[in-house]
Amino acid sequence: MQIYAVIDTNVIVSALISKNPQSPPVQVLRETLCGNIIPLYHSDIINEYFEVLSRPKFHLNADTIKTVINSIISNGMEVTPSPTGEIFIDPDDLIFYEVAMEKRDDGSYLVTGNLKHYPERDFIVTPAEMIRILEEQNK
Numbered sequence: 001m002q003i004y005a006v007i008d009t010n011v012i013v014s015a016l017i018s019k020n021p022q023s024p025p026v027q028v029l030r031e032t033l034c035g036n037i038i039p040l041y042h043s044d045i046i047n048e049y050f051e052v053l054s055r056p057k058f059h060l061n062a063d064t065i066k067t068v069i070n071s072i073i074s075n076g077m078e079v080t081p082s083p084t085g086e087i088f089i090d091p092d093d094l095i096f097y098e099v100a101m102e103k104r105d106d107g108s109y110l111v112t113g114n115l116k117h118y119p120e121r122d123f124i125v126t127p128a129e130m131i132r133i134l135e136e137q138n139k
Contacts, residue, residue: 003134004077006040006100007032008093008112009052011127012068016053016060024127028111031134032072039076040103044095046073079103086119093117100124109133 007028014025031037046069052058053065081098088094097118100110110124118124125133 002036002038003130003137004038004040004103004106004108005032005130006045006096006108006110007037007072008096008110008114009045009048010113011111012049013052013058014113014127016064016068017058024131025113027131028127029068031131033068033075035075036134037130039072040079040099040108041072041076042079042081042095042099045099048092048095077103088117090117097124 011025011028014023015029018026020026028037032039049069049072050065053060053068054062079099079102081095081102084094084098084101086094086097088097096110096112100108100123102108104123108123109130110118111127111130112118112124113127115124115126
């Protein structure tokens with residue numbers, strides 16, 4: 001069964017720099033790239049992915065960055081969210097939340113390594129929680 005999810009940038013960064021192929025961020029990215037997680041995105045999210053992944057401190061290959069982003073676009077669903085009226089400490093996090101909220105009727109999730117950046121909601125989960133949700137649905 002497929003799950004809709006907005007993947008926070010920190011999860012993608014963690015997956016791409018991880019040396020542990022079984023880490024939860026790596027597993028989330030793998031499930032996204034193979035189609036078990038349908039990534040939800042907006043152009044602002046794609047732009048943030050590109051900007052953050054291209055930072056020299058991560059030492060990521062430009063082809064890897066393009067491959068990951070192009071896979072998210074081709075396997076995912078672009079969403080234009082309605083404003084929620086929520087206020088975030090970091091306004092850049094708002095688009096991730098609003099895209100997830102827009103598809104809540106479809107059971108969407110927001111997967112992040114920074115729960116403290118978002119309000120406490122049952123659909124905002126860590127990578128490890130997302131993997132458990134996938135495992136439960138595949139039983």
